[in-house]
Amino acid sequence: MKKPKLWTKNFISISFSNLFLFLSFYILLVTLPSYALDELHSSSSMAGLMTTIFLLSAIISRPLAGQWLERAGNKKVLLAALIIFAAASLLYFFPSSMVGFLVIRLLHGIGFGMATTVVGTIVADIIPASRRGEGMGYFVMSTNLAMVIGPFIGLLAIHQWGAKTLFIISVIVSICALITGLSVKQDKTETTVQPKAHSSFSFSNLFETSAVPISIVGGFMAIVYSALLSFVSIYASEIHLESIASMFFVVYAILLLASRPFTGKWLDLYGPNVISFPCIALFAIGMFILSQSNGAVTFLLSAGLIGLGWGTLFPTFQTIAIQDAEPRKRGVATATFLSIYDTGIALGSFVVGIIAAKVDYGTLYFFCSFYILIGLVLFYFLHTKKSASAKGAAQHQAKAQEI
Incomplete structure (x- = not known):
């Protein structure tokens, strides 16, 4: 086919x-x-x-x-x-x-x-x-x-x-x-406008509730990503690697680009759980290696692992948010996901900045690696378990209708 x-x-x-x-x-x-x-x-x-x-x-x-x-x-x-x-x-x-x-x-x-x-x-x-x-x-x-x-x-x-x-x-x-x-x-297959006679600025109109759980997971993980955006170059100077600091996100992008032809197809074939759990683990391992870096090899290795991990998780979470919504609610679902994600970035920049003033950056990234593992638990309860329950309920309903 x-x-x-x-x-x-x-x-x-x-x-x-x-x-x-x-x-x-x-x-x-x-x-x-x-x-x-x-x-x-x-x-x-x-x-x-x-x-x-x-x-x-x-x-x-x-x-x-x-x-x-x-x-x-x-x-x-x-x-x-x-x-x-x-x-x-x-x-x-x-x-x-x-x-x-x-x-x-x-x-x-x-x-x-x-x-x-x-x-x-x-x-x-x-x-x-x-x-x-x-x-x-x-x-x-x-x-x-x-x-x-x-x-x-x-x-x-x-x-x-x-x-x-x-x-x-x-x-x-x-x-x-x-x-x-x-x-x-504009294509005929795209979402058509469905005007409403009466509309109000209620929570259900401004936010897509089906997208909230995975958006919370994304926002939770974004707090760690904000620590990278804000402080990785300063951390590189702290461990005397300022000469290669600019290469961190280059390596991040190269590994991400190299993996993209495979990870997106695997998501479509096997579902988000098969992709998300290993990528959360890679994200955590990458942050741990970053926290222990004392040379160019480990510093850039951590960039590659984080690129594979977080770089794959972000589009996966956004895809979940869109797929769980009705076609006409995709715009609201996208807005919900990105709003909660950006809230995580903004909150992370503030909170991580306060923490960074009290501990060195290596220690900060060390704790971030364990924080990500909490995100793994969060993903299980807010998405995996919930999806399994919904699937089971749907199968039960289908059997009841057959009887």
């Missing part, structure tokens, strides 16, 4: 739009705090708000975007989101105070939250159901590539050519996200 086509024009276009969205995100993520300190002469706490305000506005806008998707449809919300995102990028040239920058970060975060929600929903509609695990894995690779390329471009731009060039690059990338996003054509 011939497999349904995955690499369609729509799939490629929406994946590139996602790549450009996250490129802009990472380009500014690693540079704006230092810009605030050096150019705006702000305090460290105020510089940290550059990221916090952005993430909070993205988290708040996502559930609303998920509901708007049901009412207005994918294309209209995508257009609005990408225009807001690109327009916010243009505004970075103008403010000369922290207050002005924080207002722009608020607007930019709204556009980012809306755009990533609708992009995630569109790709879930485009991918054939029988290849959803494989397709989501390839789609999330665009985020992983942005995570590697974005910081490199951002740091190179601000150090070599200055902030003005940095903002020009951000604008160009945002416009590319808009162009590639608008090239996606």
Whole structure:
């Protein structure tokens, strides 16, 4: 039997739009705090708000975007989101105070939250159901590539050519996200809009309850991932490996890319449990090796294992969130997953920062490896056991109907 086509024009276009969205995100993520300190002469706490305000506005806008998707449809919300995102990028040239920058970060975060929600929903509609695990894995690779390329471009731009060039690059990338996003054509098989005569901003409208359990697992694990994003380069300097610190996420991405053709297919063939349990273990082992690293080999080995582990878990969890929802609720399910995930990142950046002030980074990553194993237990109770119970109930009901 011939497999349904995955690499369609729509799939490629929406994946590139996602790549450009996250490129802009990472380009500014690693540079704006230092810009605030050096150019705006702000305090460290105020510089940290550059990221916090952005993430909070993205988290708040996502559930609303998920509901708007049901009412207005994918294309209209995508257009609005990408225009807001690109327009916010243009505004970075103008403010000369922290207050002005924080207002722009608020607007930019709204556009980012809306755009990533609708992009995630569109790709879930485009991918054939029988290849959803494989397709989501390839789609999330665009985020992983942005995570590697974005910081490199951002740091190179601000150090070599200055902030003005940095903002020009951000604008160009945002416009590319808009162009590639608008090239996606609405397909007859995609989610259709189902207008409601009476709607309210209730929890059930803003959040997809079926996606909450796996989203909690994702948010729980994201706390550890935030410790990597925030402190792995500082940890590398602490153990005298600053010369290869930039290679950590490169190796992470290489191992992730190499495994992607297999892990996505295995998810479709054998289900999420066969993928998730080994990957959680790999994530924990990688963090443990990182905590004990005293040379380049173990440092980069940990990067590869974490890439295989967490890099596979993220698209797997997102796929579960989408598959458990009704087709018309995929937008809300995507918003629910990403909102809870980003909450884990934001909370982790704050909490892990407090812990890192009291213990060395090696100790921090050592405890993180055991924290991940708690996530394994959480995954079992919130997904595996629950799915087994639901499957058993369905089989029991089917037998009762036969009788």
